[in-house]
Amino acid sequence: MTIQLEIDKDKLMYLFEQGVLCAADFRCLNSISKQQVAELCLSNCAKHLQSTSCIIPINMHKLN
Structure with missing residues (x-):
């Protein structure tokens, strides 16, 4: 059984940001x-990448 609904763009973005809904879920x-959801997903991904620091240490020393 499926449910058809309409949701505000800002509310959908909020749900994406909170991680409680993914575009693959619907x-x-x-x-x-479809285009608007794709744009929201890309925007959310870009925000996440900008706010996440790398946790993998990078060795800047040259190995001999």
Whole structure:
């Protein structure tokens, strides 16, 4: 059974940011919605990458 619903763009972004909803969890019913969801996903991903620091130490010394 599926449920069709409409959701505000800002609310959808909030759910993506909180990690409680992923675009893979649903499907868009038209191409405009699909494009908007793709843009939200990319924006959320970019925010996450900008705020996440690298936790893997990088050795800057040359090995002999």
